Amino acid sequence: MSAPTTAREVRDLVADLLARHDPATTERTAFLNARWEAGLAWVGFPVGLGGLGAPRALQQVVEAELAAAGAPDNNPRRIGIGLGMAAPTILTFGTDEQKQRFLRPLWTGEEVWCQLFSEPGAGSDLAALGTRATRDGEDWVVTGQKVWTSTAHTARWAILVARTDPDVPKHAGMTYFVCDMTDPGVEVRPLRQITGEAEFNEVFLTGARIPDAHRLGEVGDGWRVAQTTLMNERVAIGGREVPREGGMVGVVSDTWRAHPELHTPEALDRLTKLWVESEALRHAGTRMRQQLAAGSPGPEGSAMKLAFARLSQALSGFEVELLAEDGLRHGEWTMFRPELVDFTGRDAGYRYLRAKGNSIEGGTSEILRNIIAERILGLPSEPRVDKDVPWKDLPR
Missing domain, CATH: 1.20.140.10 (Butyryl-CoA Dehydrogenase, subunit A, domain 3)
Incomplete structure (x- = not known):
């Protein structure tokens, strides 16, 4: 079947979904999984990955029709990091196995995601990060500290950038991973904010093990993926x-x-x-x-x-x-x-x-x-004197 290109075609698909899975009587997670199977999760994604390969603008039609029918959504605010950051990255750089494993439970909200990027010494300058990932057979062993991590206390998975080669310039020696937040080497601690609550966290990685199968992109290509x-x-x-x-x-x-x-x-x-x-x-x-x-x-x-x-x-x-x-x-x-x-x-x-x-x-x-x-605006870039300096030689 060819991908739909009109709002009418998409409305017909939504109507079929609602006829087969009445939102009033279908359990929420079951309905969301049925919506995924119908390709109405995000219509612009490929067939088999919650989509129809259709123009992304048609997603608005899907949302409007389902909202009018009283259908449950996937609580996008709760899983915003997964939807807005992890999903497009996995779609672009993930293997077929990674896409099949991660995208469905990410979209249904059965698995929450967080982002392990910033560090105490590498916030605005992300490429200066020092969390190390060392290859050990089929795994990577990760040690370091991340900070300002929203939803780390509820997350099942994290997108993680780590230093895999300290002997090359900082942008070139980074690799991107999917990290299991339940690994015994991962510790999450709350950061109390000026509001009094602890919406953010700091995360300590002490010998956390990540299978090479959970690497996104090539080794050393983490900056481009990020x-x-x-x-x-x-x-x-x-x-x-x-x-x-x-x-x-x-x-x-x-x-x-x-x-x-x-x-x-x-x-x-x-x-x-x-x-x-x-x-x-x-x-x-x-x-x-x-x-x-x-x-x-x-x-x-x-x-x-x-x-x-x-x-x-x-x-x-x-x-x-x-x-x-x-x-x-x-x-x-x-x-x-x-x-x-x-x-x-x-x-x-x-x-x-x-x-x-x-x-x-x-x-x-x-x-x-x-x-x-x-x-x-095309203005001249700021001078970057450390652009070609190996990371290990940078002052810290």
């Missing part, structure tokens, strides 16, 4: 689809409407400008997703993520100023480990504090500005 992950990550953070007045601008607008006694012409002017910026960013995201339907993400995702972080912080700051002393309240300081970041269900003080992380996570705003300058 770029696929990072480009998709920035799109996932800054370019996600939101409705009009959705996200942070919707929360702040609700606060404004609930407190007419705080309205001033100056405050109205500030909120209006932020609302217009939010709409512009939302439409830019729609255009970027349309472009992505025809290819892989590029540096444009960095621009979206940069704008998202700046706007999120500006909106949360406005809300705190509007509420004055009430805006400083942060009602929950108990140490806990959430599965999801909840901006909308918390108070203004929480939103203000948590938004500070938006300019760090997924690539710092400073690094994203460099990417935009060099890869979009």
